[in-house]
Amino acid sequence: MIVRPHLHWFRLLFVWRGSVLPYIVSRLALVLAVSVLSVLGRHWWMSAHAESALSIPPFTLMGIALAIFLGFRNTVSYDRYWEARKQWGALLIGARSLTREIASFAPDEVALQRRVARTLAAFAFALKHQLRGTDPRADLACRLDPAVVDRVCAARFVPSALLLCLAQDFAAARRAGSLTDLQLQSMDTNLNLLTEASGACERIANTPIPYTYRVLMNRTVMVYCLLLPVGLANAIGWLTVLVGPFIAYTFLALDVIGEQIEEPFGNEPNDLALAAMCHGIELSICELVGETPRSSLPEVVDYVMV
Amino acid sequence: MIVRPHLHWFRLLFVWRGSVLPYIVSRLALVLAVSVLSVLGRHWWMSAHAESALSIPPFTLMGIALAIFLGFRNTVSYDRYWEARKQWGALLIGARSLTREIASFAPDEVALQRRVARTLAAFAFALKHQLRGTDPRADLACRLDPAVVDRVCAARFVPSALLLCLAQDFAAARRAGSLTDLQLQSMDTNLNLLTEASGACERIANTPIPYTYRVLMNRTVMVYCLLLPVGLANAIGWLTVLVGPFIAYTFLALDVIGEQIEEPFGNEPNDLALAAMCHGIELSICELVGETPRSSLPEVVDYVMV
Amino acid sequence: MIVRPHLHWFRLLFVWRGSVLPYIVSRLALVLAVSVLSVLGRHWWMSAHAESALSIPPFTLMGIALAIFLGFRNTVSYDRYWEARKQWGALLIGARSLTREIASFAPDEVALQRRVARTLAAFAFALKHQLRGTDPRADLACRLDPAVVDRVCAARFVPSALLLCLAQDFAAARRAGSLTDLQLQSMDTNLNLLTEASGACERIANTPIPYTYRVLMNRTVMVYCLLLPVGLANAIGWLTVLVGPFIAYTFLALDVIGEQIEEPFGNEPNDLALAAMCHGIELSICELVGETPRSSLPEVVDYVMV
Amino acid sequence: MIVRPHLHWFRLLFVWRGSVLPYIVSRLALVLAVSVLSVLGRHWWMSAHAESALSIPPFTLMGIALAIFLGFRNTVSYDRYWEARKQWGALLIGARSLTREIASFAPDEVALQRRVARTLAAFAFALKHQLRGTDPRADLACRLDPAVVDRVCAARFVPSALLLCLAQDFAAARRAGSLTDLQLQSMDTNLNLLTEASGACERIANTPIPYTYRVLMNRTVMVYCLLLPVGLANAIGWLTVLVGPFIAYTFLALDVIGEQIEEPFGNEPNDLALAAMCHGIELSICELVGETPRSSLPEVVDYVMV
Amino acid sequence: MIVRPHLHWFRLLFVWRGSVLPYIVSRLALVLAVSVLSVLGRHWWMSAHAESALSIPPFTLMGIALAIFLGFRNTVSYDRYWEARKQWGALLIGARSLTREIASFAPDEVALQRRVARTLAAFAFALKHQLRGTDPRADLACRLDPAVVDRVCAARFVPSALLLCLAQDFAAARRAGSLTDLQLQSMDTNLNLLTEASGACERIANTPIPYTYRVLMNRTVMVYCLLLPVGLANAIGWLTVLVGPFIAYTFLALDVIGEQIEEPFGNEPNDLALAAMCHGIELSICELVGETPRSSLPEVVDYVMV
Structure with a gap:
């Protein structure tokens, strides 16, 4: 169990311990890489396949689901x-x-x-x-x-x-x-x-929790986070590099917290303080x-x- | 009950056993076929019935519901x-x-x-x-x-x-x-x-669970997944072949997991390990x-x- | 209680018994009629009141609520x-x-x-x-x-x-x-x-369940389903005749199932098999x-x- | 407790007793007034402040939340x-x-x-x-x-x-x-x-229920319902007068039902029939x-x- | 526990005590400042980075999540x-x-x-x-x-x-x-x-509640509220100053109420009246x-x- 005094909301923004960032940092890096590539490649893609461009609406649909x-x-x-x-x-x-x-x-x-x-x-x-x-x-x-x-x-x-x-x-x-x-x-x-x-x-x-849920969650969240920058690149340009990883952070963090507290008797920071x-x-x-x-x-x- | 050691998120993406893919692969194939047909047929349709084209917004509405x-x-x-x-x-x-x-x-x-x-x-x-x-x-x-x-x-x-x-x-x-x-x-x-x-x-x-729920779920999910590529084709072109089946996968997989664990005493992989x-x-x-x-x-x- | 053997998903699509279709068929017919009228009348309306045309976004908002x-x-x-x-x-x-x-x-x-x-x-x-x-x-x-x-x-x-x-x-x-x-x-x-x-x-x-819920649900669902084709007609033309009733089916069916199982001791098909x-x-x-x-x-x- | 025989769905549409309409009619009138004003004023506003016009998307976001x-x-x-x-x-x-x-x-x-x-x-x-x-x-x-x-x-x-x-x-x-x-x-x-x-x-x-919830709910619902016609006026013109109050009805009615049944021992129509x-x-x-x-x-x- | 007589909905709109406004007023001021800056800076930004402009759709997606x-x-x-x-x-x-x-x-x-x-x-x-x-x-x-x-x-x-x-x-x-x-x-x-x-x-x-939830909630809500005006500025101009803080109010207020009642034995106004x-x-x-x-x-x- 993480035991910390209450922090002001502003300091809470920059907390590292107690956050799940360490667990998802590699995945976020991947999303960042895809974001950069999408932005760099968007002109080439639009000139070549203008008709087959990902836009935001399909992601709204998927994202809410x-x-x-x-x-x-x-x-x-x-x-x-x-x-x-x-x-x-x-x-x-x-x-x-x-x-x-x-x-x-x-x-x-x-x-x-x-x-x-x-x-x-x-x-x-x-x-x-x-x-x-x-x-x-x-x-x-x-x-x-x-x-x-x-x-x-x-x-x-x-x-x-x-x-x-x-x-x-x-x-x-x-x-x-x-x-x-x-x-x-x-x-x-x-x-x-x-x-x-x-x-x-x-x-x-x-x-x-049935194993299949874990497989399904991990898979859809990850595919979604990797496709998202592609969809954003055309619409918001270089801001993709900011917005893509931020949205990915929200989804991945929730996925990881869920995974951690689902087995509450372990030794991870969010588990119960049995001792x-x-x-x-x-x-x-x-x-x-x-x-x-x-x-x-x-x-x-x-x-x-x- | 599926018993597997914890896998790294990357390996989890490519797990076949423990996933429900085997159960929905035929439906996904159907969605894929409809996707290809929609993309191929979109020019013909737009020239003939430009006014009656499915676009993404109605699917957002339905999809979230x-x-x-x-x-x-x-x-x-x-x-x-x-x-x-x-x-x-x-x-x-x-x-x-x-x-x-x-x-x-x-x-x-x-x-x-x-x-x-x-x-x-x-x-x-x-x-x-x-x-x-x-x-x-x-x-x-x-x-x-x-x-x-x-x-x-x-x-x-x-x-x-x-x-x-x-x-x-x-x-x-x-x-x-x-x-x-x-x-x-x-x-x-x-x-x-x-x-x-x-x-x-x-x-x-x-x-x-009341039988009517099962009928309703199966029907709406399936009709939705089959109509979706038609709506996407015009907007995102050949990417429909990627995005359509992926969204269908998410919905169908959740439907099938729900069906499996709803009767927990059976012999399916996600059922309880009674023995x-x-x-x-x-x-x-x-x-x-x-x-x-x-x-x-x-x-x-x-x-x-x- | 409806007792049926498990059907293949494809046969389930065309089941009539066990579905709530019989209960909502008159309402669906009404939605269909409104759909046809909306599509037929859309050119006249757009020429006369181009500024006051229903589009899809307000329905997304309402539909999800x-x-x-x-x-x-x-x-x-x-x-x-x-x-x-x-x-x-x-x-x-x-x-x-x-x-x-x-x-x-x-x-x-x-x-x-x-x-x-x-x-x-x-x-x-x-x-x-x-x-x-x-x-x-x-x-x-x-x-x-x-x-x-x-x-x-x-x-x-x-x-x-x-x-x-x-x-x-x-x-x-x-x-x-x-x-x-x-x-x-x-x-x-x-x-x-x-x-x-x-x-x-x-x-x-x-x-x-408090009577007021029933009144409110019935009213909003019905008004929504009747207005929806008007909003769709302009955007997707004759496909309204397909999509309008399908969306109405989903909403009305859920409303009716809810009504049926809410009083589980009756004699309707979805009620409990007391005998x-x-x-x-x-x-x-x-x-x-x-x-x-x-x-x-x-x-x-x-x-x-x- | 409201005790009424089951009504046909069509008659249910026009029920007055058992509905919460009487409780929210003054608020709906206010929304109606704002709707009319928004529609009347939209041309003046658009010519003066074309850049600062409310459109529907921000309301979708807020409405679903x-x-x-x-x-x-x-x-x-x-x-x-x-x-x-x-x-x-x-x-x-x-x-x-x-x-x-x-x-x-x-x-x-x-x-x-x-x-x-x-x-x-x-x-x-x-x-x-x-x-x-x-x-x-x-x-x-x-x-x-x-x-x-x-x-x-x-x-x-x-x-x-x-x-x-x-x-x-x-x-x-x-x-x-x-x-x-x-x-x-x-x-x-x-x-x-x-x-x-x-x-x-x-x-x-x-x-x-903590008082703060009530304050927050009442406030956000009301501000939302009053801003909504402003956002709709530009997009759907005179239909705002129909759609604005209808959406407001749904939100306000749910808010009021919630308020009524939250204190189930009172003398309001939806309260428990203690006697x-x-x-x-x-x-x-x-x-x-x-x-x-x-x-x-x-x-x-x-x-x-x- | 806050004990107040029932107020008319209109007076409820302007209640200060019993609202969480005092707790979030500094954050709202920050959002207001960002709103003003976004509106002022939008012409400069659009002329410089027209391709990298935030629009509303990514916020719909995030906001609903x-x-x-x-x-x-x-x-x-x-x-x-x-x-x-x-x-x-x-x-x-x-x-x-x-x-x-x-x-x-x-x-x-x-x-x-x-x-x-x-x-x-x-x-x-x-x-x-x-x-x-x-x-x-x-x-x-x-x-x-x-x-x-x-x-x-x-x-x-x-x-x-x-x-x-x-x-x-x-x-x-x-x-x-x-x-x-x-x-x-x-x-x-x-x-x-x-x-x-x-x-x-x-x-x-x-x-x-696991500390990580608190960190995640605080972080995503705050980043979201600060980015939102940037996205709105382009679409609704000076109305951003009104709409941005209002949406931020809803999200922040819910976050703060949640924080308060999550520890019901304290001395804050919404806590239980133990004495x-x-x-x-x-x-x-x-x-x-x-x-x-x-x-x-x-x-x-x-x-x-x-």
Whole structure:
């Protein structure tokens, strides 16, 4: 996630970090080259093929259609991004509810309370690692017993295994008389909620937007941006060199932002700050039971929080 | 589902697999033919009927209207696709929750736990077969007792019958004292969730987008694409042969993608990878109770996962 | 619901059934007449009022605005249609969950199980009749005791009365010891779900899209379609006779589809197949308890399922 | 709510009631005046300032942008309208569920059942009065004990106070042994649902669309409609008098409909028929417990149901 | 929130407060300056670079694309705004449900009831302070015991700590016999709801729309508005000075409204009236248990409610 203070609109015009310019600069260069060539070649073309000259109207038609499709794609990408964020919010909510319940239902079982808080934090970190395809062992080892870590890390779906650990802990507490049957039921409902949140994150991570959309978008946007200067050259002359790349910038930038936020669990600047959220969850639940959080807020590097 | 590594934007321009080109190539050829004819015939037409010449403005008008309607249709199709995916996600979530519950509520009933996991996996496979109209017997036989398989396969709605089996198993476990009344209630709630997910999938499979939309879209897009070269010929001459099919490609491709993902349970490349998801569900629940999964991950053929 | 096998795109162009052409043919004829008159009268008009001639640009402006509004209206209509379908899906889901519960909670009370299944089927049929304003007695009489039929049919809201019967049956079973208090609670939750689904259907049936939208849409679309040929005549001559009605077709067809699916419980071809869904619900719940369904799948007449 | 039988499309063209024409007729007159002036003055202007003449293209640009923003605003307004309707549907659903529960849980407590039904009806009426800012006393007095009426009417939030009365009634019934603990819990869940529905209605009533949107919409639409004839006059001469007001009608009408349905609880023709819905709720719950409804269906005056 | 009586459309045209004009007046001045320069310089330019003259068509193309993207961004911003409002509505609903429950479940525990109401009000205020980054101590001190205030204010997440206090209070009441196990469960569900509402608010506050969107929007809108007069100057002469800034006003205003409501918890005029809502919540729950509210309705200053 890019974290920057609010800038005045004028300074915002010249921001480089946080813009997608770096990602599209090669394509813009190509458009610029075509623009220059179109302007240089227009007299020769008009004298040779005056009848077959591209003008602006066909581009208006195409451009608006393209804008509508880009709008559709951006909506879809943003919905994925925002749903992913909501699921991590649900994780925080479920973790807090569970911690509140264990703290109020079993007020004297301080060890249990703290173990629950640590396991919940481990659950968040394990989910982060699963979504990013990294190894969760380090983040688990500093929060859980070595035996539990070994057992849990053997599983393919570590977060799921951690929820089972929690459920077994609660069931044991009920058998030991620390929790009543009804209290166990209430907590089980919140475990379901955590199962749902992690399952939904896996769904978003595993199912990208149908590949064909990406191919189609990339292709039409690129062909359009390359043809556009040809159409403009005749009408606005050397201004093509200014207007062509500017229009291309708008379309390409939207295409690239859409691509970036469509997979919100990655490591790109616009992706979700999973590590920071994990820390937030741990902080929030640990303070309810007087436990010390093991993580610290990740540093912001180049305005990017990971 | 098409599974391809991320390609550079330049290579993406020339992708054939994963594109919808194969589906629309005949229509594009027709548009190309009309383009050539329009260009060849324009002088004759202009000399004979100079007053009745198609120009670009009427197409701008129509084209943008069409783009808006295609945008609407794509939104609807994508919503169906994504809701279908969500329901399969709910299936995974419900199955995991149930397995976690049985494993923590009845920690000693290992046989029951594994039977539940196998039945849940069978449920996922049975739903896949129902949605694709194939025979579920093989996938059931390797997971359940022959008696159960026979009873269940006699039903028209196999997944529903399997949920009843689970419910009866749970009720028996309660009568035997392995589960309490409240635990049964918790598990019943998750059975409701699975009923909901499977019912929602049937709904999507049985209720296509109103047929009239399909007729209207196909008709207007096709007529538009065939008239367009006539309108362009006069204005941009031989470039019509390039621009006409390119615009037609954009519109037809969006129409075809919409048609494909509108029925997400089929076997087309853009449809959901039901078999892979069934395997994922089985893997995930089996490892919670120490059971061996019976399925393996389907192979990816030509970048397509089924 | 229109049920047709998938057609090749070329055959789809000439489909008559399933298209909305029959509904708009008179309006299209009017547009055609205006087109012919505009073309015939254009020379006279241009010589007399050369300065006051309609050209295409004002229509581009209006047409795109109109397309956006039609898109909005279609989205709204489709949402109503799809929500209605979802509620009938919820009905199936609730009915299945209840049947599963009664079958597993009270495995020996076969008579009760079958009565519940029949009452649930009667509930679906009663809702269908309420939404379509027809008499439910026949469909109730073949499923319920005459005494119940008489009592229930006296009510204004028959589905509601049937749910009360079910609730009373369950409460009696609890008093008789066949169900526990907790099981009754679980089933009560599913009764709430059925109450919700039927209430939501009534809401959609009783609250159309604000009338003013319909007036505005009909008026602007019609005036637009009638003025359009006047604007085209000067620019594209006799082609107006082709292009004018084609554009009118697109706009009018979308307007009419929107009108049809906006009230999804009617008897028009694009409305929901309530009778078929009622049969599906009955089939699905009856087979869970070994009861014979009283209904059969309605026949498809002219590709329309009712 | 405007209640009219379906009209033939031709008659719909000339409908006055149910149209928003009365609300915008003064603005249309202004546009007409500007149109006439523009046409009369165009020769003078062109001879004096031929270089500074408005033409149509800038209006195409603006008009489409405006249409998109109006589309956004209409979507938002309609969503508020439909959410309001949904919440009143949830009210009906909650009231029916509660009545069904009390009738089946405490079959012998007829007096309690009827009191609950009357209180629920009073709750609906009280909410209607709160949302419309009218005095609920009359509608409460004919349904509840004078003591309750006095106590409840002293509160600022009458519907909330009525739900507390119900909750106290239920709690008393539990202490008296008519309801079990679990039944009380089920009914409490439905009370939560009613709390939610009434809270959501207050939210919609108290939080309009940000005022700035209204200012911006009104301003741009009006300036646009007044400038448009100036731009048209030169191009289409006297037809401006026809086309200018027609386009203005479309834009202004959409703006006004949006304004009307954005506050769905008022007394304007397009607002929700709260009184009729209150009657429907009372009818529906009273017949479940054999109570006589105190209200009657409000009359439809000038096709408007209040 | 801006609170103004409904104005006649004519007076609305000249409203200054409640408009975003103050925020964009510098940018509009810049556009005006460019407009004047373009008009003055157009003869010189046309004589020097007649071939490289900007005309209107490229702006139509860009303008509509921009409008679509602004529409997308406004939809997203408004969704955030409205979701934030919904979560505060959920807060009211949860607080009312909890108060109703404690009042009906423990009718004799007046002290407990009032403490619960005060804690719930404190919870709302604490959330307001957390979202706005202000100090909650004053608002807590007048409602809670000093010991509780000290303990709670030590936490990073004060609302969460307050919910734990409530949960501990309820658990103590159950141990004391004032509440049953089932009643505790019902209330715990409502505590979950409050956890959810506050978590969702934090999510909206902590996760802005991806920064890149803001950069892209600001950049394209501004470049567009500055280039537009150059394109208009040639076509409409001195009217550019009128039309250029007007179009710029529409685009910039929408951009700025989007920016404002995208962060709905701030102190800008269009943000949510959190203080007023806190007061509403306190009023509503206090009157249910006969407690005196500690807050009063904040004054409206310059039509703005905070």
